[in-house]
Amino acid sequence: MRSSNWRHRFNEMRVGAIGVGQAGGRILDLFVYQNYYAGHKDVLPLTLAVNAAKSDLMGLSSVPKQDRLLIGHTMVKGHGVGANPEVGAKVAEEDSRSIRRAISERATHQVDAFLIFLGLGGGTGSGASPVIARMLKEIYKEPVYVMGVLPSESEGSLYSGNAARSLRALTETADGIMVFDNNIWQREGTAIKSSFDQMNQEVVKPLHNIFAAGEATGSGHVGTKVIDASDVINSIQGFASYGYSGWTKSWTDVLKDTGKRALMREKTSVDQLDPANRIFSLVQGAAAGRLSVDCDIKTASKALVVVSGNPGEMNREGMDRGKAWLEEVTGGAEIRGGDYPQPHSRELVCSVLFSGLKEIPVLKSLIERSQVKKTKKAKVTKGQLYRALPNIKMKTE
Ligand SMILES: Nc1nc2c(ncn2[C@@H]2O[C@H](COP(=O)(O)OP(=O)(O)OP(=O)(O)O)[C@@H](O)[C@H]2O)c(=O)[nH]1
Ligand SMILES: [Mg+2]
Known part of the structure; x- marks a missing residue:
């Protein structure tokens, strides 16, 4: 077995x-x-x-x-x-x-x-x-x-x-x-x-x-849905943009879990959340915060959400709500996701990646401000550059 x-x-x-x-x-x-x-x-x-x-x-x-x-x-x-x-x-x-x-x-x-x-x-x-x-x-x-x-x-x-x-x-x-x-x-x-x-x-x-983040933990912890290579591979196509959010458990709570008395740190709003809401808010934070490149996530055809951290903080309900929310905000992209358990971690980190994007405004302006050299070898017009980015909506020449 x-x-x-x-x-x-x-x-x-x-x-x-x-x-x-x-x-x-x-x-x-x-x-x-x-x-x-x-x-x-x-x-x-x-x-x-x-x-x-x-x-x-x-x-x-x-x-x-x-x-x-x-x-x-x-x-x-x-x-x-x-x-x-x-x-x-x-x-x-x-x-x-x-x-x-x-x-x-x-x-x-x-x-x-x-x-x-x-x-x-x-x-x-x-x-x-x-x-x-x-x-x-x-x-x-x-x-x-x-x-x-x-x-x-x-x-x-x-x-x-x-x-x-x-x-x-x-x-x-x-x-x-x-x-x-x-x-x-x-x-x-x-x-x-x-x-x-x-x-x-x-x-x-x-x-x-x-x-x-997915190294074998060797500790026998079973995550809510462990992500594997094929989830990642099936989630990336065309142009992609990604975001990230993280939460670190306060030592107060770590010590509480071990039955010891607390060293104090101010509780943050994320500390106060129950595990399901915490995962959900991390997914929202990663997707709605600043992304690696500005894009219209409604034009994404796929999205991937990965949460890694202490298995004790993982939560299936939070992840499912996060995925449902991603499906809604992307207007129906294929959503894959899962977690990587890290048994000794005090952190929870969440990455969200949107791919198959059709609208990345900066790529249009990149072409517009390009110096297009016409040497014998590199005869490339702006029109050709636009056409070469087939997923990007083109400006008509
Ligand atoms: N984010 C980030 N951008 C960088 C870094 N180093 C350079 N860049 C940018 O990357 C672009 C390419 O620069 P380089 O990586 O130095 O170029 P190169 O590939 O080494 O090529 P040559 O220096 O022309 O031989 C430029 O737009 C830089 O501003 C870096 O460490 N981080
Ligand atoms: Mg260089």
């Missing part, structure tokens, strides 16, 4: 995480760090940072040294590609054998899905990622997802154009594209580096909860 632990072990999501370019590498670095921090060992069978800039790779801290791959050494000598995606694509193609080998040498047979992180506005991430996504699709049957960061408007038309063309290329290969918009997450008055660090936390927290 299958024990619940066995089922757990069997179904948990395992991602092959690849970061391309500087932003992609930094986001991967944080993803890996979160994984160590959460004490998970098995859920990331493959991590790989790919870059044409040697200093970016050296600046990483959590991605193991052997998982950092420098490409384009003969062409650009480790100096990056200077926001030129054509060169980014070229170096990835020239070094495609070493990328392929680096991926296949890692435990790809354990991977349920690939997840590529990149900044869309520069050259390496934006040019090399579509090449890597295509390569993965040619070799492996597992889905390939992308998490792309949109440049901020202030970076100008070159970056907007790079991002629009990279998205166009990615729509041809990737199974799903999650978008994070630097414009709405950037903090005013913060130095650029710490602003990136803060934003990267917002990029990673919800995704880590979806893609990497």
